[in-house]
Amino acid sequence: MSILKKKPLLNKFLNNHNFQEELNVMPVSSTANNYIENCEDIWMNDMEESSISSEYSSEPVIYHIKERQITNQQPWNTEEIILALSDLPAGKQALSIISTLHGDILDKVLHEFLNIDNNKMKNIQNTPTPFADRCIQNTLMNTEDEAALNTTVLQLFMRWPNTCLLVSCYLGNVKVVKALLSKTAKVSARDSDGRTPLHLAACTASLTILEDLIKHEANPNEWDFSKKYTPLHCAAATGNLACVKYLIKSKADVKAEICGKSPLYYAVLSNAADCVKALLEAGASPNNSQVYTETPLHVAAGLGSVICTKLLLTYGADVRFQFGSMKSTPLHLAAEEGSAECTKLLLEAGAACEAQNARGQTPMHLAVLSQSIETLDILLSIGAKINIEDNDGRTPLHAAVAKSARGIEMMKILLKAGSLVNKADKFGYTPLHIAALNEKSSTVITLLSKGADLTARTKGGISALSFIVRKTPDVLPRFISRLDQAISLHDHELGDVDCELRLDFRPLLSGSRGEADLMLCLVEAGQRHVLKHPLCESFLYLKWLRIRKFFLLSLIFHSIFVAFFTAYIVVEKFRGVLFWPVLIFTVTLASKEFFQMAHGVCSYIKRWENWLQWSVVLLSSIVLNMPKQYHGWQCHISAISILLIWILLMMVIGKFPMFGLYIQMFTQVSINFFKFLGAYIFLIVGFSLSFNVLLQNDSFSHPLIALLKTIVMMSGELEFEDIFISTQSPIEHSGTAHLMFLSFVILVTIILANLMMGLAVSDIQELRRCAGLDGLVRRAELVAHLEHMLFSKLLDHAPNTIMKVCRRGALLLHPPHYCAIYIRPNDPREKRLPQELIKAIYCLVTERKHKNIRTKGSSIYNAHNIEMDISRLNRLYSSTSSDNNQQLNELAAELKRCSFNITTRLDKLTSKVENIVKDCTNSV
Incomplete structure (x- = not known):
């Protein structure tokens, strides 16, 4: 690094009194920056199972690659060195002055300096005294810095020659270094971090200074205080071949490594192939002696350096070494970098293509993450899994x-x-x-x-x-x-009697063992309207025909259970005979519920029908344990149990399509009634208590009886004569009682009862309006539920013959050969699907065919017209003079308007013809 490049940085440091605070953050080198920018957060690190499995998680799935920490190319950055030099006695002044010395001024100062007697210099130079107390040491340092501010350049050289030598070596000032070495400056001097002049000269790749220092017996194997770097480390990091060779010639240790990073490591990190070759020829080891440290081969592979990788492999670098906590091999890093050439070299050297790092990732995982198709092709070509x-x-x-x-x-x-x-x-x-x-x-x-x-x-x-x-x-x-494309014309034309349509159900099949999972997923995802598609509706219809026998068995089971249980309670003489049959049916019903519960407790408890099933099981168990003669509470239990079991039978019958709508109406209206009653219960309670106070009739003698009577009166059973004209219990508060009764008739019997009736009618109308879609949803849910139970892994241990027959009987399709059906929509003997569904399928195919014809015809017609217009205009322009261009432009505009009008009229006529054809098709 030249003096000119360092001068702005020196000025910044020397002009800022708080520069030490600015140096707390060490910048990353350009190589490390490029590496970090190229890495994307891909693998999920901190995602919990609950968060990533939630339906409401809106965050995208992010993958993350563990970033490999790449050391800075230089052992020390500029800020670190300047800060250490500034901590020396008169270090700030030396940095400020020596960086400005050049030309005649430098020659004059050095001439005067070289003429000074060495003994005189020894008498005036300051030798720092070590103190245990840091405060005293800082005070002395500040004193010397203040003294240096008032000195000349000559005095600076004389009093602090070691500081000036270190600064001159770093700044690359050869003349000053030679002058200081000829006087009392010591080559063993160190800065505050333990760097010697030889370290600093190697960092700046100054060969001349290196030679002078070595001639003055500088030790090329000296370590810094942290025991990390020797001068050879610094020279290798700069990539200067001459400096590296000279240090090797001067007996520098090419294998020097304490922290696991040898000079060869830094030469590879700098991608200096000539330095790498020189170090290897000098006996540098391509492998580290420490386990799980970054070897030079890791660095070369991670940087994608093909030449360095080839050199290291040639000199015996081990491809099996794993690096750091991620335990990455060189092949991992080459794949992560996306270097196909390095990957190929490492594989040829025997690297394991299926080695896994600490996250279990193979080189193929990392090659895909780096988006390197070339690397992926190489891994696939050698048979990687x-x-x-x-x-x-x-x-x-x-x-x-x-x-x-x-x-x-x-x-x-x-x-x-x-x-x-x-x-x-x-x-x-x-x-x-x-x-x-x-x-x-x-x-x-x-x-x-x-x-x-x-x-x-x-x-x-x-x-x-x-x-x-x-x-x-x-x-x-x-x-x-x-789904539309899955319904196609198979044979003959649409209007023929023998026309045959093909319904391919493969788009509805999923990878699970059942066939109706996609139907259930459509309902859960809010896409229930897709079930109205003719393909889905046909599938559900045929699927129901296939599995309704299982629901028929369930109906027979519950019917026999209800008959036995009813006879057991009602007919006393049958109790001894029917005890064991009722017990067997109860245990069977409980076993069935336990089996369903094993497939998901959360989803099981959300269905109120399951609570009804357990209520029947519990009450049946209590009834079986009661004595033969029922008295008191036993009668209550019997009455409730027999009611619930008949309600259960009603729900089982409601699973069949022909009765499903009516049971759903009953269920929906019942739920809405109780919601309505909960909103107005306080009005009813108020009237019942008022009647209890005002009327001394037997019907209102007790508050609970009064409430029950009031609810009955809501239906219109008022019994006015029995209450107000009775001779046995005359009305004592006639005026208020009559007024209260009239208010009840208006507010409850007329307004509230009619409101409830209107809401019930509205619910029924809405259910009827959506009856088709709701029926398909119920059918899809029933089919999916049955298949989920029938193909459960818990039944895999059941008798194989029975389960094979049952499961095969529940499947409609048998891939890959039997996945479609063929229907003849124009054949009156076609009975496999309802006529309404066949008509919808036929209309879908017809509309798609006409749409394709219209699109194709329109495109051909437009292209033909455009071609004709262009050719005619070209002929007109070629056969006329330039004076008639205006007239031709007007004619061209008129032609375009006419062609547009004609095209619009033709489109309208085509639409009318299509409507006529569609009406004829529907009538057929």
Whole structure:
């Protein structure tokens, strides 16, 4: 570093009295800055399972690479050296003055200095006395600094020659160094950090000063106070070959290393290939003696230095060394840097392509994260495992979908090589989850085209479809379009009697063992309207026909249970005979509920039907333990239990499509009634207490009886004569009682009862309006629930023959050969689907065909017109003179207007023809 480059920095330090505070932060070198900028936060470090599995987590999935700490190229930066020199006696003054000496002024000062007697200099020079007390030492230093301010250059050289020697070596002032060495300056002098003149000269790559210092018996193997660097370290860091060779010639130790970083390390860090070669030829070891330290090969691979890597491998560098807490091998760092050449050299030298660092990442993980296709190709060509997992269970494909620059390109290479598209990490995240969370629609579309599973769920139970709906909703129209394309014309034309349509159900299949998971995911993700698509509706219809036998078995089971239980309570003589059948049915029902509970307690307790089931099990157990003769509380238990078990049978019947709407109406109206009653219960309680006080009738004698009677009166059963015209209990407060009764009739019987009736009718109308979609939702939920139970892993240990028959009987499709059905919409004998559904399918295919014809015809017509207009105008312009250009422009404008009007009229006529064809099709 020249004096001119250091001068502005010196002026800054010397003019600022608080410069020590500014030096607390050490800047990072340009190499380290470039490295840190190229690294992206990719792997998840601190994400908890609860946060990343939450449906409401809106943060994208972020991957993180552990940043490799790269040491500064220079052992010390400029600020450190200047600060240490400033701490010397008269150090500030020496830095300020010597940096300005040049030319005639320098020659004059040196001439006077060289003529001074050495004995005289020894008498006047200051020798610092060490003090244990830091305060005393600082005081003396300040005193000497103040004394130096009033001295001349000659006096400065005479009184503080060691300080001037150190400063001159760092500033590269050869003349001053030679003059000071010829006098009393010592080559063993040190600054406050232990740097000798030889250290400073090596830092500035000043060969002349090095030679002079060595001639004056400077020790080339001297360490600084921290025992980190020798002069050879400093010379290697500058990359100056001449200085390195001279120090080697002067018996500098090329293997000097205490902290694990040898001169060879700094030569590689500076990417000085000639210095690296010189050190290796001089016997420098390419490997470190300490474990888990950064070797020169790590540095070369991390910087992508092909020449240095080749040199180190040639001289026996070990490719197996692991570095730091991350335990990265050189191959990891080369892949992380994206250096294909270094990767190839390391693999040829025997590096393990599947070595894992502390996070379980292989070089392939890091190559994908660095977006280096060339490095990835090299790793794939040698047979590296494509689906290898890190500690979080993530494959290279997980990393590829999280990138934005070349993510799709990397992803296609990995998928082509056999990467599993639906592989989930330990949190349950598949690549599709990550792509959706990072709002990358193109990546999501590509993954779906490669077979990504929309129904894949995280550990928190959230499907990939839910993330797509919230993060990349623009993908959904493509999904609907894919459903449209799954319905196609297979044979003959649309108007023929033998016309055959193909319904391909593969877009509805998921990667799970069941077939209805996608239907359930659509409902959960708020896309229930998609179930109205003809393909989805056809699938649910055929699926119900396939599995309704299982619900029929459930209905038979509950019907027999209800019959036995009712007979057990009502007919006393049957209790001895029916005890064991009722007990068996009760235990079976309880076992079924335990089995359902094992698949998810949280989701189980949210369904009120399950509470009804357990109520029946509990009451049935109590009834079975009661004596044969019922008295008192036993009758109450029997009455409640027999009511609940019949309600349970009603709910089971409601699962069938033909009864489902009515049961849903009953359930919805009941829920709304109790909500309504909760809002107006205080009005009813108020009237009941008023009647209890005013009327001495037996119906109002007790407050609870009065409340029950008041609720009954809401239905219109007022019994006016029995209350007010009774001779047995005359009315004592007739005026107030009559007025209160009239108020009850108006407010409750008329207004409140009619309001409740109107709300019930409104609910029923809304249910009827949405009956089709609600029925599809119920059917999807029932089918998915049954498949979830039937294909449970808990049943894998059941008798194989029975389970195989049951599971095969529940499946509608058998991939890959049987995934579609063929229907003839114009054949009246077609009965596999309802006629309304067949009509909707036929209309969908017809509309798509006409739309394609119109689009194609419009594009051909427009292109033809444009071509004709251009050719005609060209002929007109070529055959006329320039005087008629104005007329031609007017004619061209008129032609354009006419062509536009004609095109508009043709489009209208085409639309009318399409409407006529559509009406004819619907009538057929």
